[in-house]
Amino acid sequence: MTRPSPASALNGVQVGNICDRCNRRIRTGDMAVVYATYYDPDGWVVRRVMCDCGSRTIGLPTDGADEVIVEAVWWAGRLVGVKTVDRSRP
Numbered sequence: 001m002t003r004p005s006p007a008s009a010l011n012g013v014q015v016g017n018i019c020d021r022c023n024r025r026i027r028t029g030d031m032a033v034v035y036a037t038y039y040d041p042d043g044w045v046v047r048r049v050m051c052d053c054g055s056r057t058i059g060l061p062t063d064g065a066d067e068v069i070v071e072a073v074w075w076a077g078r079l080v081g082v083k084t085v086d087r088s089r090p
């Protein structure tokens with residue numbers, strides 16, 4: 001089975017709006033930085049939502065996980081315009 005691209009899988013996904021790093025509130029139109037992982041059979045799952053303060057690199061990789069950092073616009077509870085900025089697997 002082909003793994004969907006994180007950018008298309010996470011586009012339109014519903015997420016909270018409190019930054020997991022600094023606790024700031026993310027408002028509609030603000031940039032959000034999102035860390036997500038891929039595991040079968042769940043697909044891409046959002047693990048952390050951060051405001052603009054979030055790191056654009058994955059850092060220490062988790063064993064065997066396909067991990068991604070995306071930038072997106074937070075729009076009324078959903079991620080839009082999702083763009084991959086870092087990924088643990090090519």
Ligand SMILES: [Zn+2]
Nearest residue numbers: 019022051053
């Ligand atoms: Zn923040």
